[in-house]
Amino acid sequence: MKIVMAIIKPFKLEEVRDALTALGVHGLTVTEVKGYGRQKGHTEIYRGAEYAVSFLPKIKVEVAVADDQVQGAIDAIAQAARTGQIGDGKIFVVPLEKAVRIRTGETDSDAL
Amino acid sequence: MVQRLLTRSAGAALALGLMSVAALAQDAEVAEMSTAVPADGQFVFNTLLFLIGGFLVMWMAAGFAMLEAGMVRSKNVSMQCLKNIGLYSTAGLMYWIIGYNLMYAGVDGGFFGTPGPISIPDPAADTGDYAAASDWFFQMVFCATTASIVSGTIAERMKLSSFLIFVVILTGILYPITGAWQWGGGWLAEMGFSDFAGSTLVHSVGGWAALTGALIIGARKGKYSEDGKVNALPGSSMPLATLGTFILWLGWFGFNGGSQLAMGTIEDASSVAKIFMNTNLAAAGGVVTAIILSQIIYKKVDLTFALNGALAGLVSITAEPLAPSAGLSVVIGAVGGAIVVFAVPLLDKLKIDDVVGAIPVHLLAGIWGTLIVPLSNEGTSFVTQIIGIAAIGAFTVVASGIVWLIIKAIIGLRVSDEEESLGLDKVEVGVEAYPEFASGAGRI
Numbered sequence: 175m176k177i178v179m180a181i182i183k184p185f186k187l188e189e190v191r192d193a194l195t196a197l198g199v200h201g202l203t204v205t206e207v208k209g210y211g212r213q214k215g216h217t218e219i220y221r222g223a224e225y226a227v228s229f230l231p232k233i234k235v236e237v238a239v240a241d242d243q244v245q246g247a248i249d250a251i252a253q254a255a256r257t258g259q260i261g262d263g264k265i266f267v268v269p270l271e272k273a274v275r276i277r278t279g280e281t282d283s284d285a286l
Numbered sequence: 287m288v289q290r291l292l293t294r295s296a297g298a299a300l301a302l303g304l305m306s307v308a309a310l311a312q313d314a315e316v317a318e319m320s321t322a323v324p325a326d327g328q329f330v331f332n333t334l335l336f337l338i339g340g341f342l343v344m345w346m347a348a349g350f351a352m353l354e355a356g357m358v359r360s361k362n363v364s365m366q367c368l369k370n371i372g373l374y375s376t377a378g379l380m381y382w383i384i385g386y387n388l389m390y391a392g393v394d395g396g397f398f399g400t401p402g403p404i405s406i407p408d409p410a411a412d413t414g415d416y417a418a419a420s421d422w423f424f425q426m427v428f429c430a431t432t433a434s435i436v437s438g439t440i441a442e443r444m445k446l447s448s449f450l451i452f453v454v455i456l457t458g459i460l461y462p463i464t465g466a467w468q469w470g471g472g473w474l475a476e477m478g479f480s481d482f483a484g485s486t487l488v489h490s491v492g493g494w495a496a497l498t499g500a501l502i503i504g505a506r507k508g509k510y511s512e513d514g515k516v517n518a519l520p521g522s523s524m525p526l527a528t529l530g531t532f533i534l535w536l537g538w539f540g541f542n543g544g545s546q547l548a549m550g551t552i553e554d555a556s557s558v559a560k561i562f563m564n565t566n567l568a569a570a571g572g573v574v575t576a577i578i579l580s581q582i583i584y585k586k587v588d589l590t591f592a593l594n595g596a597l598a599g600l601v602s603i604t605a606e607p608l609a610p611s612a613g614l615s616v617v618i619g620a621v622g623g624a625i626v627v628f629a630v631p632l633l634d635k636l637k638i639d640d641v642v643g644a645i646p647v648h649l650l651a652g653i654w655g656t657l658i659v660p661l662s663n664e665g666t667s668f669v670t671q672i673i674g675i676a677a678i679g680a681f682t683v684v685a686s687g688i689v690w691l692i693i694k695a696i697i698g699l700r701v702s703d704e705e706e707s708l709g710l711d712k713v714e715v716g717v718e719a720y721p722e723f724a725s726g727a728g729r730i
Contacts, residue, residue, distance in 0.1 A: 218520075220518035220588065220590070221591070221643070222627075222630050224518070
């Protein structure tokens with residue numbers, strides 16, 4: 175099992191969710207986050223004074239998937255979240271040791 | 287009171303006189319008589335103008351409150367609202383206790399009148415060209431406007447108590463004294479100075495007091511870095527600032543239109559209407575100019591410049607909203623809009639921290655509007671206008687400077703650095719403006 179973690183543009187969330195649902199992913203966790211990548215934020219102007227917005231708002235999507243679904247999930251997210259413009263985000267994959275469904279006590283792939 | 291009417295609507299008085307002569311001389315021309323408003327009717331229409339103009343200007347207090355609430359950071363919004371309703375009420379009391387009579391009672395070409403509470407005649411015995419109380423109300427809201435201008439500049443760092451003490455002096459003594467020079471029939475009026483609705487008497491006086499306060503109290507923490515960099519401290523709500531600007535714009539029809547001071551004749555009613563038109567044109571010119579200049583200089587259109595542009599256009603036309611042609615009104619307002627776009631960064635270079643832009647809008651555009659009066663009003667001269675601007679400016683800077691320094695010496699003007707960083711809402715008001723968005727209401 176892996177956790178596929180994607181940092182995406184906020185307005186792409188619905189498309190990413192639809193793509194993952196189509197793949198048979200049954201649940202995901204979403205967090206509003208802020209950060210920057212190579213673009214280093216951007217600057218705005220207020221009353222003639224420039225100021226830097228160093229951390230841009232993004233959405234972090236986390237989804238736990240079985241090993242055979244990992245590549246499909248990565249592809250689905252990458253396709254749904256891509257605009258081709260700077261700031262599309264990143265996908266990270268990390269190992270997942272254990273999973274438990276709290277209500278039933280099912281574990282690992284049964285719990286996903 | 288009477289002086290402002292007599293000096294500024296001589297046309298109305300003349301029309302009244304002519305009408306009564308005509309009435310005496312000619313009973314036969316019934317048709318002609320029926321077109322004129324009888325004396326009672328004139329009293330009613332004049333009073334109505336004062337009351338409608340007055341409550342529109344009263345509503346400008348709401349405009350200032352919303353503009354300033356939107357331009358301060360969310361941690362100081364409750365305080366800004368409190369200062370605004372506090373100053374409006376303080377002005378209302380002070381202008382009743384001493385202000386009105388200090389400004390209007392027996393000035394007779396001098397420097398100030400006789401201070402003391404104003405007494406209103408029994409309504410059945412109210413004589414004159416308008417109800418005495420309607421005149422007091424109309425003049426009072428102008429006094430309150432002056433104080434509203436100060437609160438925006440010194441926002442986010444001044445103690446509530448120090449601010450309200452200053453407002454007591456400003457609305458009870460300082461504003462009425464310079465007001466007496468002109469509208470009270472004092473020495474400036476006799477010299478021929480002209481300021482129709484108060485570009486100088488109201489807006490520049492508030493602006494001078496605000497500038498003096500800003501210099502003495504200093505900038506907000508973090509506004510200017512040691513290396514000279516100007517740091518933007520964006521306001522909490524652009525929709526509120528926009529609403530406030532529209533409210534002020536609406537109120538300005540009362541401010542300028544009501545300052546015709548009479549509506550009992552065709553000429554007066556038509557003058558009020560022309561003033562509405564010129565006032566709106568000047569504001570529109572200010573906005574469009576600010577939008578275009580902001581786009582050219584900064585490559586983006588700063589909404590707050592557009593909002594300030596509207597107000598600067600309005601202030602610019604306030605000294606003479608009746609005489610200019612429509613086209614000239616647009617130009618007068620447009621220059622006001624340009625003043626904003628250039629003066630806001632200039633003040634920042636000088637490290638004068640003016641949170642809402644009241645100094646460019648009210649002081650600088652007020653000076654501009656007063657200076658340009660002789661261009662359309664033939665009875666005035668540039669020299670007299672400059673004397674009036676300089677005299678009122680010098681008095682207000684010195685007197686308000688003394689008041690600011692006395693308050694500073696006795697109780698201090700600023701909150702502590704830590705309190706400023708926490709926000710005045712938490713420290714002095716105890717009511718946060720947006721508790722559900724902040725840490726107040728059980729948020730983790």
